[in-house]
Amino acid sequence: EAEVAQSPRYKITEKSQAVAFWCDPISGHATLYWYRQILGQGPELLVQFQDESVVDDSQLPKDRFSAERLKGVDSTLKIQPAELGDSAMYLCASRADQDNEQFFGPGTRLTVL
Amino acid sequence: AQSVTQLDSHVSVSEGTPVLLRCNYSSSYSPSLFWYVQHPNKGLQLLLKYTSAATLVKGINGFEAEFKKSETSFHLTKPSAHMSDAAEYFCVVRPFDRGSTLGRLYFGRGTQLTVWP
Numbered sequence: 001e002a003e004v005a006q007s008p009r010y011k012i013t014e015k016s017q018a019v020a021f022w023c024d025p026i027s028g029h030a031t032l033y034w035y036r037q038i039l040g041q042g043p044e045l046l047v048q049f050q051d052e053s054v055v056d057d058s059q060l061p062k063d064r065f066s067a068e069r070l071k072g073v074d075s076t077l078k079i080q081p082a083e084l085g086d087s088a089m090y091l092c093a094s095r096a097d098q099d100n101e102q103f104f105g106p107g108t109r110l111t112v113l
Numbered sequence: 114a115q116s117v118t119q120l121d122s123h124v125s126v127s128e129g130t131p132v133l134l135r136c137n138y139s140s141s142y143s144p145s146l147f148w149y150v151q152h153p154n155k156g157l158q159l160l161l162k163y164t165s166a167a168t169l170v171k172g173i174n175g176f177e178a179e180f181k182k183s184e185t186s187f188h189l190t191k192p193s194a195h196m197s198d199a200a201e202y203f204c205v206v207r208p209f210d211r212g213s214t215l216g217r218l219y220f221g222r223g224t225q226l227t228v229w230p
Contacts, residue, residue, distance in 0.1 A: 004156065031216070042117075042203050042220025043157070056217065091157070095216065101147075102218065104156035 002026040004105035006092050012111045018080035021108045025074070025094030033102060034067055034077050035091040043091055049075060082112045115140040115208045117221035125227040132176075132191040134224045136204030139185065146187045147205040147218070148178055157203065163187065174198070199228045 005024040013019050025032050030051050035043035046065065048056040051072040060067065064083070069075040079086055089109050093102040120135040138146065148160040161172025168180045174197075178189045187204060204221040 040222070042205075042222050043218075044220070045217055048217065093157075101159045101162065102216075104149075104158075106154065106156045 002103075004092055004094055004103050006090075006105035006108055008108055009106060010109050010111075012113065013082050014113050015084055016081040018078065019082050019110060020079075021077045021090050021092075021110075023075045023077070023092030023105060025092070026096075026103055029094035029096050029103075030072070031095040031097075032069060032075050033093040033095075034075070035093065037089040037091055037107070039088070043089075046077070079110075082110075084112050086110060087112045115144070115206055115219050117204050117206050117219055119202075119204050119221035119224050121224050122222065123225045123227065125229065126194045127229045128196055129193050132189070132194045132198065132226065134189040134202050134204075134226065136187045136189065136221060137185055138187060138204070138206045140206050140208045140219075143209040145207040145209070146178075146180060147207070148172065148176070148187075148189050149203045149205055149220075151201045151203065151223075153200075160189070160202075194226075194228045196228050196230065199226055201225050 007022050032049040034046045036046050037043040047060045047067045049069045052069050067077045089107045091107045092105045095102045116139045118137045143165055146163040149157040150160050151157050160176050161170045163170045163180045171177045176191045178187050180187050201223045203223050206219050
């Protein structure tokens with residue numbers, strides 16, 4: 001069964017350092033999402049791509065966060081510089097079209113020291 | 114504005130007894146509603162979804178949910194809990210937005226289900 005892949009699964013970094021997360025959606029899925037899930041809360045959307053274009057980044061802290069999906073397939077989410085409050089699970093999801101469910105990857109757990 | 118309220122942060126049941134996880138929502142006309150489950154170290158998995166068809170929705174692993182528009186509720190139930198049901202459950206709303214393809218999801222804070230032997 002096709003799955004959304006994410007790496008790394010765990011990342012520990014010090015504040016002010018740069019970190020990057022990678023996501024490979026299910027093949028053929030045009031829509032890709034990045035979510036942040038703070039401990040004890042539900043996921044919140046950071047950014048949504050349709051193919052290679054950003055269609056919603058209203059909740060992305062653009063002073064330190066960036067995301068790209070250059071060829072409309074896999075995607076990278078970057079944080080620079082990381083802050084203590086960025087410690088969270090970062091989830092990637094993909095969807096084939098607007099009537100289908102979002103399929104989630106296992107996430108990257110980030111700890112900022 | 115849209116929001117999701119999961120009324121219980123933790124629910125504990127004994128194996129074999131019924132499960133009830135409560136969810137209320139606030140959204141625009143005709144939202145889609147979902148329940149997702151998250152097991153430790155695994156991705157979120159869709160349990161079931163309501164998209165304006167039958168109000169009683171059956172999902173995987175024996176779970177079901179009933180959409181009650183008058184109460185703005187979408188509670189998740191299961192007649193008999195199993196040990197493997199222990200996980201975090203999220204109620205999710207996707208607002209109706211004619212002409213939009215965004216499909217943005219709004220998650221509740223989650224309910225941790227514990228199942229005792």
